[in-house]
Amino acid sequence: ISGESKDSFNNIAESIRAIAKESRFTSNEVANMMQVLAQAGIKANELPAVSKQVGIFATATNTDPKLAGDLFTTAKTNYDIDAINATRVTNALTAALNESKLEANGLATAFNYLAPQSAQLGISMEKTLAMIATQAQAGVKSSTIGTGMSQMLKEFSAPKARLQNLLDYYGLKKEDIDPLKKDFADIVDSLNNAVGKGGEVGVAVSHMFSALESRVGRSTVASLKLG
Secondary structure, three states: OOOOOOOOOHHHHHHHHHHHHHOOOOHHHHHHHHHHHHHOOOOOOOHHHHHHHHHHHHHHHOOOHHHHHHHHHHHHHHHOOOHHHHHHHHHHHHHHHHOOOOOHHHHHHHHHHHHHHHHHOOOOHHHHHHHHHHHHHOOOOHHHHHHHHHHHHHHHHOOOHHHHHHHHHOOOOHHHHOOOOOOHHHHHHHHHHOEOOOOOEOOOHHHHHHHOOHHHHHHHHHHHHHO
8 A cells, every 4th residue: 555565564563563662552553544545545655644543643642543644634635634744633633532522433534524625625625624623612503513614604605695695684795704804713703893784793593593594504603602
């Protein structure tokens, strides 16, 4: 998988033994993690360094090494991050887990759904992970975070009639909630500070659920309440 010949595989083999020795993981677990990384396109000469960094992440967050590798490759692939910047990825993933109620399996579920959508809209890896972690703090389930937030970004980038009616009622323009043009935090602020035709400040929960499908509505309402 790595493309290395049998004779030149010594560096990778030694790296597997070294990571296993320095961590609580077995050599087999480290090898499985490396396989995930190699399948995602990590070059053979980069595997030892990247694997060491992902192993540190797995240890710091008590995450299965193979799952840690899967999280890393999701980030690398969707946000086109070079292997040399592995520390950036593992630091962001560690923060998302350690600063929220998320566990690695839940983060993987939400991230695998949301990352492709957010990356296409130009939302950074760090902001995407922050969105997921914040939703988790509000008690939203990982599967709902992934599908709900992904669909919400899609709806906001191309509002349907019901959502457009809501925007009209609150004096907002399509551009005010377009994730291609606005930072997500600014979108939340726009919705929370909008003034309706009846003089009310902030989009009402009932209006949001009327404008969006229930799962998308839950994610949006959670975002508005969290600010």
